[in-house]
Amino acid sequence: MSSLSAEERKNLIVRLRRIEGQIRGLQRMIDEGKYCVDILTQISASRGALKKVGLKVLDSHINGCVKNAISKENGDEEIIAELMNVIDKFTD
Amino acid sequence: MSSLSAEERKNLIVRLRRIEGQIRGLQRMIDEGKYCVDILTQISASRGALKKVGLKVLDSHINGCVKNAISKENGDEEIIAELMNVIDKFTD
């Protein structure tokens, strides 16, 4: 069902593992009473990294499922409406 | 150095642990070939949750360090410049 290739999946999982490490690092920073500005900088970095993962998934989704539905003229209206909905959420 | 109370830290760590779980969930979703739109929805949720953690840290930072520096007229210019810098990053 997913349009991600094996290599893309591997690459995304590596990125997400790194983000998971950052989130654990944030817990440590808070636990150890680190300076708030350093915590906020780290949060911005993690959000940025998550955004990049999202853009990669979106790219693959458009090049896979969306393109496919349009080519086959099969459910393309629904899939584009769904795509717009997810872009809307993503730009919040 | 941090201006977070013991209770605030505990609350933030609980939130971050939940986000950590979401990031692990994302790795599973990608590994299992879940639908891209569901992955993107989950990424938006995690970014939103991280933003909320950030706003709580920012609130505590302003009510603590920033307020303190201004009250004591000690380093308030630097701390406000640093604050603006972190808000700028945070709004990206």
Add this chain to the structure above:
Amino acid sequence: MSSLSAEERKNLIVRLRRIEGQIRGLQRMIDEGKYCVDILTQISASRGALKKVGLKVLDSHINGCVKNAISKENGDEEIIAELMNVIDKFTD
């Protein structure tokens, strides 16, 4: 070249005229020394309104040019790369 219908154009121009009025209102607010928080609230509203215009243009672009290029298998790779690029800018 545009994929916007006559009705969509009219609707978008009405929205943009309203945003133009808000931007002029902002100049007045600043000139008259209005409270900064009210100015910031108005700026957030205008940015939100601009985002909505952008999402409508994006929707029309995907349903028009992008769909067309994919259907005709003509320049679809370039148009999707360009689309991802504009979504990336748009989510900043």
Add this chain to the structure above:
Amino acid sequence: MSSLSAEERKNLIVRLRRIEGQIRGLQRMIDEGKYCVDILTQISASRGALKKVGLKVLDSHINGCVKNAISKENGDEEIIAELMNVIDKFTD
């Protein structure tokens, strides 16, 4: 009531006048059927310019009203709550 200096006001009004021109330009682009991607690029630029105006107003607000309320221990809790509220809106 505003914490903006005469020079800051002038600078902000110049910026807003430029943004107003961009918004009028957008209406023309839509009216003339310009390419959607060019319209979207222009919208992103205007939103970015509005964000910069907002950060300048926020900076002045923090260095003026917020600092003042804290120094005089007069209404600082309310003003910080209000500040957090406006930052929250601004990061949407």
